[in-house]
Amino acid sequence: DLALLLARSLRPATVTGIDLSEGMLEVARRKASADTGAAASGTKMTFLAADCLHLPMPDGTYDIVTAAYGVRNFEHLLRGYREMYRVLRPGGTLCVIELSTPTSPLVKPLYRFYTRHIIPLAGRIVSRDVRAYSYLPESIAAVPQGESMLALMREAGFSATEHHPLTFGVCTIYIARK
Structure with a gap:
C-alpha cells in the first residue's frame, strides 16, 4: 500500500x-x-x-527508503538500518513508520487493554488462530522507541534524525538522512 x-x-x-x-x-x-x-x-x-538485512541492490541505489510497520520484526534492527543506509544515495532520506507505545497516563491504559485484549480477540475470530495478533503488543513493546530508535539510526550512520509521534503516541514516524 x-x-x-x-x-x-x-x-x-x-x-x-x-x-x-x-x-x-x-x-x-x-x-x-x-x-x-x-x-x-x-x-x-x-x-x-x-531480506531487508541483505538487500540485493548495489550501494547508493535509492533516493528514499521507507519501511511501514515492519522494522519491529527485523531479526537484527541495527543490521537492517545499516543495510538501508548502504542502499541510499548520499543525501537520501529514510522514513520509518512504526507502531509505538503511548506514554500518556491517560492513553496508556486504554492502549494496553486494546492491544492485549481486543486485537488478539479480533485476530482469533478472523483467523481462527489462538495466537493470531497476540504477538503484536509484545513486538511493539520490544522495539526501541523515540530517542532510543533515533540512537540506533545514528549508530547505523544516519544523521539529522527526528521522530514524530502520532495518534497519542500509538504510531511514530522516524526520519533520518544519509
Missing part, C-alpha cells in the same frame, strides 16, 4: 517494493495492477522477494 501511495503522490520514476513473503508480494502486484492512480503516475513498479 505504501508503494502505491508513493507512486500516486510523488510520481517517482521507479518504486521497488520488498517483502520476505511471496504471498504478500502477489497481493501487492494485484493491487498495483488494479490501482488506476498508480498506473497513471507513469511509475515503474517492481516487487521483489528479499
Whole structure:
C-alpha cells in the first residue's frame, strides 16, 4: 500500500517494493495492477522477494527508503538500518513508520487493554488462530522507541534524525538522512 501511495503522490520514476513473503508480494502486484492512480503516475513498479538485512541492490541505489510497520520484526534492527543506509544515495532520506507505545497516563491504559485484549480477540475470530495478533503488543513493546530508535539510526550512520509521534503516541514516524 505504501508503494502505491508513493507512486500516486510523488510520481517517482521507479518504486521497488520488498517483502520476505511471496504471498504478500502477489497481493501487492494485484493491487498495483488494479490501482488506476498508480498506473497513471507513469511509475515503474517492481516487487521483489528479499531480506531487508541483505538487500540485493548495489550501494547508493535509492533516493528514499521507507519501511511501514515492519522494522519491529527485523531479526537484527541495527543490521537492517545499516543495510538501508548502504542502499541510499548520499543525501537520501529514510522514513520509518512504526507502531509505538503511548506514554500518556491517560492513553496508556486504554492502549494496553486494546492491544492485549481486543486485537488478539479480533485476530482469533478472523483467523481462527489462538495466537493470531497476540504477538503484536509484545513486538511493539520490544522495539526501541523515540530517542532510543533515533540512537540506533545514528549508530547505523544516519544523521539529522527526528521522530514524530502520532495518534497519542500509538504510531511514530522516524526520519533520518544519509
